[in-house]
Structures are given as C-alpha cells and as structure tokens.
Amino acid sequence: MEPEINAIIKSRLKKLEILYEKGIDPYPTDFKPTHNTKACLELLCDIEKKGLEKSEVIYSAGRITAIRKMGKAIFIDILDEVGKIQLLARNNTIDEETNELIELLDIGDWAGVIGPVFRTRRNEPTIQVNSIKLLSKSLKPLPEKWHGLKNVETRYRQRYLDLIANTEIREIVKQRDNIIFELRKFMKEKGFTEVETPILVPIPAGAMANPFKTYHNALDRELFLRIATELYLKRMVVGGIERVFEIGRLFRNEGIDSNHNPEFTTMESYEAYADYNDVMEMVENLFEQIILNVKGTHEIQYGDNKLNFKPPWTRLNLRETLKDKSGIDFNLCGDVDELKDKMSKMGIEVRNQLTWSGLMDKLISEKIEPDLIQPTFLTDYPREMSPLAKPSKENPNIVERFEGFIAGMEVCNAFTELNDPIDQRARFENQEKMREEFPEEEGDRLDEDFLIALEHGMPPTGGVGIGIDRMVMLILNQPSIREVITFPQLRSL
RNA sequence: GGGCCGGUAGCUCAGGGGUAGAGCAAAUGACUCUUAAUCAUUAGGUCGAGGGUUCGAAUCCCUCCCGGCUCACCA
Numbered sequence: 001m002e003p004e005i006n007a008i009i010k011s012r013l014k015k016l017e018i019l020y021e022k023g024i025d026p027y028p029t030d031f032k033p034t035h036n037t038k039a040c041l042e043l044l045c046d047i048e049k050k051g052l053e054k055s056e057v058i059y060s061a062g063r064i065t066a067i068r069k070m071g072k073a074i075f076i077d078i079l080d081e082v083g084k085i086q087l088l089a090r091n092n093t094i095d096e097e098t099n100e101l102i103e104l105l106d107i108g109d110w111a112g113v114i115g116p117v118f119r120t121r122r123n124e125p126t127i128q129v130n131s132i133k134l135l136s137k138s139l140k141p142l143p144e145k146w147h148g149l150k151n152v153e154t155r156y157r158q159r160y161l162d163l164i165a166n167t168e169i170r171e172i173v174k175q176r177d178n179i180i181f182e183l184r185k186f187m188k189e190k191g192f193t194e195v196e197t198p199i200l201v202p203i204p205a206g207a208m209a210n211p212f213k214t215y216h217n218a219l220d221r222e223l224f225l226r227i228a229t230e231l232y233l234k235r236m237v238v239g240g241i242e243r244v245f246e247i248g249r250l251f252r253n254e255g256i257d258s259n260h261n262p263e264f265t266t267m268e269s270y271e272a273y274a275d276y277n278d279v280m281e282m283v284e285n286l287f288e289q290i291i292l293n294v295k296g297t298h299e300i301q302y303g304d305n306k307l308n309f310k311p312p313w314t315r316l317n318l319r320e321t322l323k324d325k326s327g328i329d330f331n332l333c334g335d336v337d338e339l340k341d342k343m344s345k346m347g348i349e350v351r352n353q354l355t356w357s358g359l360m361d362k363l364i365s366e367k368i369e370p371d372l373i374q375p376t377f378l379t380d381y382p383r384e385m386s387p388l389a390k391p392s393k394e395n396p397n398i399v400e401r402f403e404g405f406i407a408g409m410e411v412c413n414a415f416t417e418l419n420d421p422i423d424q425r426a427r428f429e430n431q432e433k434m435r436e437e438f439p440e441e442e443g444d445r446l447d448e449d450f451l452i453a454l455e456h457g458m459p460p461t462g463g464v465g466i467g468i469d470r471m472v473m474l475i476l477n478q479p480s481i482r483e484v485i486t487f488p489q490l491r492s493l
Numbered sequence: 494g495g496g497c498c499g500g501u502a503g504c505u506c507a508g509g510g511g512u513a514g515a516g517c518a519a520a521u522g523a524c525u526c527u528u529a530a531u532c533a534u535u536a537g538g539u540c541g542a543g544g545g546u547u548c549g550a551a552u553c554c555c556u557c558c559c560g561g562c563u564c565a566c567c568a
Binding site: 006007008009010011012066068069070071072073074075077086088090091092106107120121122124126140141142143144145146147148149150151152153154156157161165207208209210252253254255256257258260349351361365403410413442480490491493 | 500502503504505506516517518519520523524525526527528529530531536537558559560561562563565566567568
C-alpha cells in the first residue's frame with residue numbers, strides 16, 4: 001500500500017516520536033490482563049452484593065474506541081473480545097507516567113488499564129484509572145463511531161475494520177464457530193471418526209465441477225485442488241473406518257454470487273450399513289440439534305420466512321413432483337432432443353450443448369427448487385444424474401439419492417453409495433464419454449485408484465455432503481455467503 | 494457475460510453545468526461524572542481512472558476499473 005500521509009497519520013507518527021523520546025515502548029509485551037471487560041462487570045456485581053463500592057485493583061485491556069475529555073477528567077471506552085467498558089482517569093488518581101501518556105493516546109490504540117472497578121454517579125460500570133499502559137499504537141483512523149463501516153467493499157476487503165466497527169460481524173464469527181462446534185459434537189456423539197483427506201489431488205473427482213489447477217515441482221506433475229472429499233472418504237470406509245466424516249474446504253473454479261464462493265466448507269460423512277433413509281434421519285436430527293443448541297428453538301427466521309426444523313422434513317419424490325410441476329415424466333422422456341423441446345416450450349432457455357442430465361438439472365432447479373422453502377428432501381433421482389449413487393431395488397433407472405433444500409437453497413446431497421465396482425466403472429466410463437461429447441459440461445472423472453479401492457470391497461454405505469456456509473447463512477439469517485465467510489474472494493484492485 | 498444501482502475528506506453522507514459541503518474522526522483551546530459529551534477555532538479533497546463536449550465538468554457523453562443487486566452461467 002502506498003504511504004498515505006494525511007494529517008491524521010502525521011499527528012500519530014508525531015505522537016509515536018514523542019513516545020520514543022519519553023522512553024515509552026509503544027509496542028510492549030509485558031501486560032497481562034486479569035479481567036476482561038465482562039469479568040469486570042461480574043466483579044462489580046459481586047462487590048456490590050457485599051455492599052462495597054470499589055473492587056480491588058485489576059488489570060484489563062482493549063482497544064480504545066472513544067475518548068471524552070472533561071478537562072481534568074477523561075473518559076475512555078475500551079473494547080475487547082467480549083464487550084466494552086469505560087475508564088475514568090482523573091487528575092488526582094492517576095500516576096505521573098499516565099498523566100503524560102494520556103495525551104498521546106488515540107482512538108484505535110490498544111491500552112491496558114490498572115485500577116479498581118466502580119460505578120459512576122450515572123450508574124455506568126467503570127474502571128478507575130490508576131495507571132494506563134499503551135499496548136499498541138495505531139497509526140490509522142478507525143471508521144466512524146456512530147454509523148460504523150458501511151461500505152460493503154471495504155467491509156470485505158478489510159474485514160478487521162468490519163469486526164471492530166460492527167458488532168454483528170463479531171457475532172457471526174462466534175456463531176459460525178458455535179455451529180461447527182455443534183456439528184462436530186453431533187457427529188462424534190454418533191461415533192463418527194473425523195479425518196483429513198488430501199486437498200491436493202491428482203484427479204479432481206467425486207463431483208461435477210471445474211477444478212483449480214496447480215503444479216508440484218518436485219513430483220513434476222499437475223495437481224488439482226479437490227472439488228469433493230467423497231472418494232477419499234469412501235476409501236477410508238473400504239479400509240474399515242465404518243463411520244467417517246470430514247469438515248473441510250472444497251474449491252470450485254466457477255462463478256461467484258451470493259450463494260457461491262470459489263472456496264467453501266462442507267461436511268461429508270459416510271456410514272457403513274446405512275442407506276439413504278438412515279441418512280435422511282441423520283440430517284434431520286443434525287439440523288435440529290445444531291439449531292436447538294445454537295438458537296434454542298426449532299423455528300428460525302430467514303428473510304421473510306419462518307423455517308421449522310422439527311423432524312421429519314417433507315419428503316418429495318422427484319419424479320412425482322416433477323410430473324406435477326412440469327408435466328414431464330423423466331422415466332418416459334429419455335431422449336435429449338425431446339426433453340429439450342419440451343423445456344423450450346415451457347419457456348425455459350436451454351443452450352445447445354447440454355446433456356440429458358444437465359437439462360434435467362436445469363428443469364429441477366427452475367420448476368421445483370425455488371418453492372422448497374421449508375426443509376424438504378427431494379428423493380429418488382434419475383440414475384443418469386448420479387454416477388456415485390446406488391440404483392433402487394424397484395427401478396434400476398432411479399438411484400437412492402436425495403437432496404435437501406431450505407429456503408430454495410440446496411443444502412445437502414446424499415445417497416446410498418454405489419459399492420458395486422463394476423457398475424461404478426461403467427458409470428465413470430459413461431461420464432468420461434459425456435465429457436468428450438459435451439466438452440462444455442462438467443462430468444465426474446474416472447478415478448482408477450478409487451475403482452481399485454472399490455474392487456477390494458466397500459460395505460453397504462450411506463453418505464451425505466452438507467454445505468456448511470449455507471447452513472450458517474440459514475441459521476444466522478444472512479442473505480449472502482460473503483457475510484459468513486470472513487474473507488470472501490474478490491477481484492484484486 | 495447482460496441489465497439496474499453505486500464509488501465525493503480517514504468514516505457516514507449531501508451536492509447533479511458556474512469558487513467542493515455537513516456530521517463524526519483529527520489539530521488547538523475551555524471544562525473533574527461523561528457516554529453519539531458540549532462549546533469555540535483550525536486544518537483536511539486527483540469528486541474511482543482516462544478521454545471527450547463546453548468559456549467552464551464532481552455534475553453531460555464515451556471507455557475502463559472496483560463493488561452491490563439481479564438475470565444468465567456454475568450443482
């Protein structure tokens with residue numbers, strides 16, 4: 001960044017100089033708070049119960065967010081991770097060093113305070129300053145105290161300013177942590193083992209998405225950032241880790257909008273001996289428990305909608321629902337051109353280079369998904385669309401797969417996993433063929449190493465992938481994924 | 494990528510052909526219970542960038558950059 005020399009920064013650099021002249025280290029390391037701001041308030045309650053007016057001397061610290069000078073008395077607000085408290089420095093209670101230092105403090109500085117907690121005549125909990133220590137000198141001005149930081153671009157590019165100025169954003173960071181903590185707790189209580197699988201992979205398989213490419217020098221080979229954790233987690237199931245999950249980042253080289261970031265977090269889990277009905281139950285219980293523990297209720301507000309997470313979720317058979325909404329029965333409409341024709345007549349714009357499965361996906365997302373506001377499972381997808389899912393016993397053209405939708409957003413995707421290695425190879429080969437035929441479309445990739453693993457035998461397994469960012473958006477009522485990802489991807493300036 | 498909206502002081506925002514504005518923040522001064530402290534004074538600008546129209550452009554036109562919403566794409 002170019003050195004901006006405006007008056008504010010000049011004045012602060014000048015103060016820095018004076019500090020050095022006085023022998024005060026503006027970046028010391030030896031201050032240890034005994035009480036954060038919340039503990040100060042609790043301490044005050046305690047001593048007031050005992051009929052005392054002033055606590056013992058404590059050490060507290062935080063960022064200065066306001067300075068109100070009243071002549072020989074100065075009020076200073078400090079903000080720490082858990083809250084705010086005001087300091088009162090009066091000429092006759094502070095030591096000589098503090099008297100000199102206090103003139104050199106600015107809004108934005110980190111400061112430590114030493115003194116007793118008491119309550120002012122206006123009833124405000126306050127730390128009486130015996131002494132103040134500068135802990136870190138700030139050279140740049142903070143956003144405005146009253147209106148905060150509103151410029152969305154600055155909020156995303158300099159999230160630390162957003163965190164300082166807008167308490168709701170701190171709350172999102174904390175609540176996101178809570179949600180992931182509850183998610184992990186839920187999985188562990190169910191006996192799942194948390195693992196970490198490769199992010200750098202030789203074949204970006206396990207989903208249909210455009211990968212990021214990179215290169216490893218020593219191995220002299222191209223590598224990709226994973227687009228899914230699926231195939232590695234299944235390898236673990238093959239190896240006998242019967243309940244396994246991973247919470248981690250996936251990377252997809254695709255568009256950015258309020259529901260999509262190029263890197264995003266998912267939780268994928270695989271459970272031996274489960275099928276997709278078991279997984280549906282697990283997902284319902286998982287959402288219920290997390291929301292109950294984080295929000296204390298089954299019902300949450302998301303935008304204009306009140307969402308109810310009491311199980312069971314609505315289950316909609318995809319074929320029936322699609323017939324209702326579009327008149328198309330996918331079992332009787334296996335021809336690409338016929339499907340394309342029907343969709344065009346319905347007013348759905350369709351590109352030329354589109355596979356049957358691409359068309360079907362589009363049809364579903366236009367005709368069904370927007371209406372799925374309350375938590376809903378759409379079940380039993382066409383086999384063609386789901387190369388990793390196991391066919392249904394009744395109808396081999398259908399697979400045991402479901403997707404979960406909330407507020408019109410896809411939040412999870414799950415199947416009874418395909419564990420027949422010969423079928424799986426055929427499905428992959430079909431995907432490869434489609435990728436050749438329709439180069440513009442993403443298909444899943446054949447992962448030979450995974451096929452070999454399957455050939456060694458994977459137990460019957462049910463698996464699911466859940467989009468964590470979207471889950472956090474829903475629970476915290478945020479309209480954009482950029483509000484729940486602390487550092488969203490933006491163009492460079 | 495298309496459409497719409499936006500980018501003016503560190504921050505929040507006015508101003509939409511005729512000398513660049515306010516509040517907060519900053520500086521100086523007054524004030525020993527303030528909390529959006531108050532009062533007085535001062536300073537602070539490449540009006541996103543570049544081109545054009547005009548006697549004169551923050552303002553009108555064109556191109557570009559950045560962002561938001563939206564549509565398309567993308568599971």
